[in-house]
Amino acid sequence: MNIGSVSLRDVPESDIERALALACLVFHESPDDERREQQQRTLSGCLRIGAYDGEELVGFAAAHPFTVSVPGGGDLSCPGLSYVSVAPTHRRRGVLSAMMAELFARCAGQGAPLAALWASEASIYGRFGFGPGTYGATVEIDSRRALALRISPDERPLHLLDTDSVPAVLAPYFETTRGPRAGRHARTQAWWREQWLTRKDEEDEDLSPPRVVTLGDPLAGYAIYRTKSGDWARDVPGLVSVEELEADTPEGAAALWRYLADIDLTGTVRAHGRPLDDPLLLFAADRDQVGVKSVEPALWVRLVDVRAALAARAWAAPVDVVLAVRDARLPANAGTFRLIASPDGFSYAPTDDAPDLSLEARDLATVYMAATPVAALVRAGLVAEHTQGAASMLDAALRTELVPHTGDTF
Ligand SMILES: CC(=O)SCCNC(=O)CCNC(=O)[C@H](O)C(C)(C)COP(=O)(O)OP(=O)(O)OC[C@H]1O[C@@H](n2cnc3c(N)ncnc32)[C@H](O)[C@@H]1OP(=O)(O)O
Numbered sequence: 001m002n003i004g005s006v007s008l009r010d011v012p013e014s015d016i017e018r019a020l021a022l023a024c025l026v027f028h029e030s031p032d033d034e035r036r037e038q039q040q041r042t043l044s045g046c047l048r049i050g051a052y053d054g055e056e057l058v059g060f061a062a063a064h065p066f067t068v069s070v071p072g073g074g075d076l077s078c079p080g081l082s083y084v085s086v087a088p089t090h091r092r093r094g095v096l097s098a099m100m101a102e103l104f105a106r107c108a109g110q111g112a113p114l115a116a117l118w119a120s121e122a123s124i125y126g127r128f129g130f131g132p133g134t135y136g137a138t139v140e141i142d143s144r145r146a147l148a149l150r151i152s153p154d155e156r157p158l159h160l161l162d163t164d165s166v167p168a169v170l171a172p173y174f175e176t177t178r179g180p181r182a183g184r185h186a187r188t189q190a191w192w193r194e195q196w197l198t199r200k201d202e203e204d205e206d207l208s209p210p211r212v213v214t215l216g217d218p219l220a221g222y223a224i225y226r227t228k229s230g231d232w233a234r235d236v237p238g239l240v241s242v243e244e245l246e247a248d249t250p251e252g253a254a255a256l257w258r259y260l261a262d263i264d265l266t267g268t269v270r271a272h273g274r275p276l277d278d279p280l281l282l283f284a285a286d287r288d289q290v291g292v293k294s295v296e297p298a299l300w301v302r303l304v305d306v307r308a309a310l311a312a313r314a315w316a317a318p319v320d321v322v323l324a325v326r327d328a329r330l331p332a333n334a335g336t337f338r339l340i341a342s343p344d345g346f347s348y349a350p351t352d353d354a355p356d357l358s359l360e361a362r363d364l365a366t367v368y369m370a371a372t373p374v375a376a377l378v379r380a381g382l383v384a385e386h387t388q389g390a391a392s393m394l395d396a397a398l399r400t401e402l403v404p405h406t407g408d409t410f
Contacts, residue, residue: 019083043062046065049099051090058090060083061103068116070368081116108305117130118299126362131363132299134299138270138271151250152254159214159217169214174187198210204241213259221245223256227239230267238263242271243407245260253279322339325359336353357383370399377391
């Protein structure tokens with residue numbers, strides 16, 4: 001790829017400040033000192049690719065050293081791409097494309113079968129083979145009246161947890177939620193502190209520091225939330241902004257939602273990025289009171305090594321299909337392959353047989369976590385089904401008990 005006078009190299013620690021300055025420029029941000037220091041610490045632990053024009057840093061991309069849960073409870077190395085920035089003076093000449101090629105090469109070098117990101121604009125990353133692997137819903141509760149429930153909430157005591165104790169108390173609990181739900185990152189203690197417990201909310205500085213409420217001892221659930229007082233003169237109620245809520249049982253979840261809805265001087269509970277199968281949406285007695293405001297793609301996934309990625313996930317039912325895969329950016333994935341998989345075995349090998357399904361790598365990424373069925377992509381005209389029933393057979397094999405979900409943004 002010809003990017004003129006620009007060349008790629010690793011960004012040394014001493015250039016992290018310059019990389020952050022570039023990111024601030026392109027994302028129109030001016031973080032305070034506390035946030036800037038936190039970003040420096042985070043970037044210090046990342047793979048950092050820079051595009052230099054002479055000595056000028058004109059492009060930057062970082063990769064967090066994440067692992068992510070995949071269907072069946074396995075954990076795969078999955079670099080999390082972030083801070084992708086190209087200087088306005090150097091756009092649309094292939095700098096991002098070159099950095100992406102370099103990142104894929106590094107993933108392959110590290111034996112990482114997946115890569116993932118959160119997209120600033122959904123139109124950018126499909127061409128690089130990323131597909132929306134998980135989704136999140138924004139759910140809002142009108143809490144000016146008591147939350148109406150069809151089940152009885154768990155009556156065990158609730159406790160407010162000191163934020164210093166959060167990583168130690170919540171980390172083992174959160175870890176148990178990752179196996180059943182694909183798409184969840186392993187969290188280090190530092191990640192808990194830097195991403196979940198920051199004093200200020202990045203999007204809304206009027207929100208309080210995070211509060212953490214736990215249910216039961218031993219722990220049976222928790223919620224992380226922030227609050228904001230209302231503007232009663234303008235009839236704007238106080239807000240409870242829920243960042244995460246996990247519970248062992250529906251009754252436990254009901255207790256936590258009821259607690260959040262009962263907080264005095266607030267009238268709205270808003271939860272971002274909820275799993276699409278959140279039981280609240282079923283056990284709420286009044287769906288006029290509990291609404292889904294939007295559903296958005298969350299984690300965009302790339303199968304860097306299709307065979308290794310498919311081999312690492314579980315298969316819920318037997319499948320035997322021939323896939324014709326197109327992958328312009330990573331040609332090693334392209335070709336015609338017979339996928340034979342079941343709960344007991346897996347093989348994926350080149351074949352000369354006629355394909356049952358033809359699809360692009362980005363579409364394979366879209367169905368990998370099972371948030372979107374193959375049959376839906378066939379109906380959308382994106383996947384070609386040459387053998388009737390092939391998409392349904394593949395969907396039955398890809399199926400997961402719980403809808404995949406990603407809570408961590410990066
Ligand atoms: C994971 C994350 O960090 S998401 C954050 C992404 N960063 C931003 O949004 C910050 C502001 N934007 C930028 O810094 C840059 O414009 C970038 C990084 C989005 C693009 O960088 P560039 O070097 O201009 O991209 P490059 O020239 O390699 O273009 C690659 C392809 O993407 C397309 N593309 C680039 N930007 C966009 C865009 N904003 N919307 C749609 N398509 C785009 C190009 O047309 C090109 O398409 P082609 O391969 O079909 O010809």
